[in-house]
Amino acid sequence: MQDSFLFSGFGGQGVMFAGQLLAYAGMDAGYHVTWIPSYGPEMRGGTAHCFVILSDQAIGSPVLPRPAVALVFNQPSYEKYAGQVAPGGLLVFNSSLITADQSPSVPTLAIPATATAHGLGDARLMNMVMLSALLTVRPVLPVSALEAALAAHLPAHRRSLLAANVQALAAGAALAREAWLSPA
Amino acid sequence: MQDSFLFSGFGGQGVMFAGQLLAYAGMDAGYHVTWIPSYGPEMRGGTAHCFVILSDQAIGSPVLPRPAVALVFNQPSYEKYAGQVAPGGLLVFNSSLITADQSPSVPTLAIPATATAHGLGDARLMNMVMLSALLTVRPVLPVSALEAALAAHLPAHRRSLLAANVQALAAGAALAREAWLSPA
Amino acid sequence: MTRELLKGNVAIGEAAIRAGVQAYFGYPITPQTELLEYMAWRMADLGRVFLQAESEIAAINMVYGAACTGARVMTSSSSPGFSLMQEGLSYIAASDVPAVVVDMMRGGPGLGNILPSQGDYFQVTRSAGHGDYRPIVLAPASVQEAIDLTMLAFDLADRYRHVVILAADGQIGQMMEPAELPPMQPLTAAPPWALRGAQGRAPNRISSLYMHAESAEAANRRIQSRLSQIRQYEQRSLEYATEDAELLVTGYGTAGRIALSAVQAAREQGLKVGLLRPLTLFPFPEERLSVLADRVQACLVVEMNAGQMLDDVRLAVGGQIPVEFYGRMGGVVPMPDELLTVISRMYRRVAAPA
Amino acid sequence: MTRELLKGNVAIGEAAIRAGVQAYFGYPITPQTELLEYMAWRMADLGRVFLQAESEIAAINMVYGAACTGARVMTSSSSPGFSLMQEGLSYIAASDVPAVVVDMMRGGPGLGNILPSQGDYFQVTRSAGHGDYRPIVLAPASVQEAIDLTMLAFDLADRYRHVVILAADGQIGQMMEPAELPPMQPLTAAPPWALRGAQGRAPNRISSLYMHAESAEAANRRIQSRLSQIRQYEQRSLEYATEDAELLVTGYGTAGRIALSAVQAAREQGLKVGLLRPLTLFPFPEERLSVLADRVQACLVVEMNAGQMLDDVRLAVGGQIPVEFYGRMGGVVPMPDELLTVISRMYRRVAAPA
Amino acid sequence: MTGTIVIDQERCKGCQLCTLVCPQHVLSMATDTLNARGYAPARLAAAGCTGCAVCAIICPDVCITVYREPARARRGPEVAS
Amino acid sequence: MTGTIVIDQERCKGCQLCTLVCPQHVLSMATDTLNARGYAPARLAAAGCTGCAVCAIICPDVCITVYREPARARRGPEVAS
Amino acid sequence: MLQEITPVMLPVYERPAALAGVHTHYCPGCTHGIAHRLVAEALDELGLREQTIMVAPVGCAVFAYQYFEMDGCEAAHGRAPAMATGIKRLLPDRTVLTYQGDGDLASIGIAELIHAAARGEPFTTIFVNNAIYGMTGGQMSPESLEGQRTSSTPGGRDVQRTGFPLKVCELIAGLEGTAYVVRRSLHDVASIRKAKKAIVTALKVQQAGAGFSLVELLSTCPTNWGLTPADALTWVEEHMLPQYPVGDYKVSAAALRAAAG
């Protein structure tokens, strides 16, 4: 098993943490895991992204030319990565902020994640909505693994947000089930 | 033919120029020639020396472990180099300033060069006295070659000293003939 | 100990701390900055010395001074900053004081970019400054190795009183992976040669100045004999599937790690390919390589540069077998598939010609 | 032209002037200081630019700026100062601007001493800074060659828009020998890429920054293809008595020159010994060396270091013949007799065993 | 009406500085669109621009061109002195 | 007679500075010998040294030891204040 | 568009010709952009674009050589003054500008700055002081304020351990080679206007060959300060200005003449 994930969005959208949480969950599940960010001036004013790989054998490259899964949080990321997902892959996008004007060759999952997060009281929960949506339709790990990872690895100063995060995970999963099962 | 010469004395005694003059004369006579000084902090407060080689084929090393000829201008140089002259070589020393307290294994030529130069009105002529003394007893080049070299290569601002230098050459040659021919 | 998800830069910092580093001096440069930033709070927390120097030149000379006190000390930088440390490194090596320096290599030459590269191989392995010496150079390929080799770096530095360079690249610095940190070690005691004030003993003096050729040559011979000891005892490498390999792939750090994926894939396709991954770039694992060279048909060197370790490989195999090279430059990291293609083509050509 | 008795440092300065150097920036360091001092008055006399920089780092970056204006420019230093120029050199090479740099090598590592040495071979030939490139390196063995290679340095720098290093040692800098200077050449015109104000044309921009891996790799490929051209066209060496030699001695600069005396002496003793003296250290004259390697029984490398060109020789002969090394370090210059002893011993052992 | 401005919508990075300094309070940030680089650009949102160019002076991205009626324009741009 | 000095003849580099500053003019340079390093050393050449240590203060090579009679010596070296 | 540009309207403020048409990579609200524009306007005004050579630093302004429509190059970190010296010595009649951040100029590059200033090299330095290393993600610079939190002074800058803010204008004004050394700020419109004037003056000083000229500009780094662009301007006013007072630190007699002329 090897699965690869690209997370991309504006700085501040929680791109990095979403990737890290997946990596934590993967690690706790016993996988080989790598997480690697875009770094340096690339981030300046543009989109930030990170790349996560889960694998049951040693991981050679922590970045691949085409991810199996892309989670895109904003329009520029969509433009950039929609066409880059590997065959057999999946594109999950934040339909609250993205107008899907391409027809990628892979299945897509449109999640109104920002709106949903807003509904939960904090737009910053968007990343959790997206992440659990992803795992719902591509169950590399159970969504509960994310919850456990949150509990285990959320930094101390963010502990107060644990419950809200868990709620967001649930909401994302629900949305994904809905969207995925009811063909558009 | 290859002949090598070490000139050694205090800074200010004309060590470098004496060596250069020999090199010029050698060059004008068609020899391969090298001249190399001691340099840098070695000179600081201590003795200065330079090494000259004349040869009829390309010169490999401009310095040799033991010179064929050593011209020593002061006591410290004498102490240092008297024993280093190569077998078959010659030691010329400035007996005005040097007390010869060793018995080197090569022939020595004691020239009261500073006193003679003084007599000629300028202690700085000592180096010319020594140099012509040397060529008188080891006639690699005729003393006249030194005169020609002086005429050709004495820097403009020292031109006025030409006549005095030529006089010093003559004096040195005379002293050497005397000293060399009358065994001590 | 438990495994944590650690970023390479942070892992190196924490490993240095556990190895007992007493002072860190550095200057920000991507992609090693997090290491400096980590040290900024962690060293302060522990009451050890952290100082952001005004430049890499200042940093390496602060390291030089601090190392003279007998403490374990460290700096880190990336390619352009590492270039600025050359004079200081040469002084440190000539003075027989231990020091650990991290070069988190990036795309060059010049300002280049901040992407992963291995373009400093020559600079780190050959001299790192003027004069005759070679630093010990360790090349991690994962976060765990970054930790392990950082610990080793301090031990080797002390053992040989020599400069040790941890040569990684931006990818290793930036990547997070699960890894295990060793327990905290006690600080080492100051050795007898350290400068700490000549109280009740003759003065200690540390310098790299040898006015006379004889003493300078003696100092050089001392360095050279240290280097031959290092060559004899410290060659390290890892291998994969070399027993029956026809084609040997070799690469270090990130390139070596990606090459492993490609070699594994090649094996899955039934190609008899093996991998040698040097952990020490100096001393280069030439012994092991020349043993393997006797067995295989050919060797492929993979680097993220224009071919630098290539020289060491060719020197080690000494013309026994053909050596080919595949490299990407300027911050491009080769992909496993890409290497697989290169490997299988070469395999067909040299190892199992039809 | 007439032959004059010229000091190496002065000869290089005057040769640069005759080659049309328009600006010299430098910092004093023994044993190259006379070159700077000579330029101080001579350049001022000619109304060209001379500036004593505040450091070698400033000097090389002044050279970088001045070179961007399309002028022929130069700096000179010696080992520790050359180490400080590494970052700047890497920038210059990455920016495709020509520059000539003299390294009058001295005993190292560290402060070492001011005596002649060849300890910077790796540093000058391998990278001279971070990233992938190699400077062109010329190695004179006499004052006349210092002149000729200085002229050549400027031509090659312009032709390839590349860094050229004249790698000599304290002995060549300090020695006086009869030599002939070429006539004064007219100053070169500024090339179209030069920065001189964008009057009536699109802006010219010079930089070594390539944010993206693709463009950075392309820039590297450009450098590499320049280097392969240089490898193809610019290998230069001199030979003595190689036709029937059984033992080939090789060395460059001062070591090569002294080796010549030893080889001549060996020939006088009837030993079939020949000499190859590289004039270009990069590109290393590997073609010629590998031709000779086919003919001789063995090769002896002589250097004033711990064995650096040795690598290039071994790479060039590729294991065909045994290669041995003799070196002196820390400012010791080997003597002809000493080399003769080494040569005859080796000759008896490997070339004409009894 | 004595002046107006044109904001280069694609250059604007949505920093809001122009909206804060405009003495006439006629600038506001778009809420309905993002430009190609993902920023909500500033817009001239009300009448009353005097062409004072204060917005242009503070704009870090040189997005704003300012126009004035000839009478005032002849007094020259206040920016340049 | 209130003081005297001892000059380390081997350390002296013959710079003459001591001879120029001695207020009693009791120092002069040797004209008859050179030391092992080739320098003509300074010497106490006349009576009248007061032990004022001025020579020692200017001597760059720390060649001079100064002695005084106890009465003055107790006032302490003038050097050190 | 609420107002149409009628034919009777004339442009009174346009993009300066000396600015290249490319997009910059600066963060929203970063006043590097303002500094760029002022330099371009000043060059346009004096008609110098076609005879100017710009030396960019390593820092967020690393691309400055691409952002101006003129000849330019990119120096090694901190070495812009040396590079500019090389250029100016060869082309004394051209206008040479360096543009440097505070890390570049005051930390790694202070030696080259001081020596160029001491030599009175007649080029102009635009010194953009945002009290932080912007490009590398917000580490302390020599200009960081006492107590300022940065990624390398997580507990706030402790001047006892990390040093005291280095006041560059004050430091170099006393050097005889300097002709014009002033500090300005970019935190509001009035200040920006004054900054522009200072840049024009500096260029005139350069043209007159009067000596070294430097204009320090207090600037923002909203991204690494963790502030909105608007709050960042306020932070300059409230925190930087008291520490780094704007003013003329050196206007030599020759500079005065040049400015008037």
Place this chain on the structure above:
Amino acid sequence: MLQEITPVMLPVYERPAALAGVHTHYCPGCTHGIAHRLVAEALDELGLREQTIMVAPVGCAVFAYQYFEMDGCEAAHGRAPAMATGIKRLLPDRTVLTYQGDGDLASIGIAELIHAAARGEPFTTIFVNNAIYGMTGGQMSPESLEGQRTSSTPGGRDVQRTGFPLKVCELIAGLEGTAYVVRRSLHDVASIRKAKKAIVTALKVQQAGAGFSLVELLSTCPTNWGLTPADALTWVEEHMLPQYPVGDYKVSAAALRAAAG
């Protein structure tokens, strides 16, 4: 010997214990030797020899680490302040001294000096200013005087081309990290006495941890100035003193307290 040392005579001036017994390589009459002695006397007086670490420069004082009877090392050219910073940070209770020439400190090493001073590193720098590069044979240094002939300014220093003398005390006195910055001279006995006092004070300032301390000493280079030792002293008095006035450029409140205590 004209006077015998009678048993009643007591030594009032002896070689300081902190000076090593070796011969120095300084030229006759070079005041580096005086500077060495003063440092040694000061250390002896304060009883610091056994807890002092000396950092030697590259310059004629390159062997200084051997000339003192205490722990010492030899920095790269100009980097003594960085090396001293490394030592002092690890050993804050030891006394750390750098001894630097003017080429070393003011030219190649000015960045390290300024930053150590700005950080207030509590070590002491003895700055021996002889207005020339002594060791390399007499090239111009930043301290060379206008019109001074050196081997790299054969026509005399033209300040328009080579820059203006860099006044180090004046330059760094304004830095907040400096506690004690003074200039003294070694050209006559009275001045030497004052120099000694200043060195003692600087060491006390260091012991009090009050900040960075520097004592500049105007010194001679008879060899490269081409003067006799005596004439060299006169040259200091007549030519250097007017350009480099002796005086206290900074004595911080803490330094004052330390000096008194």
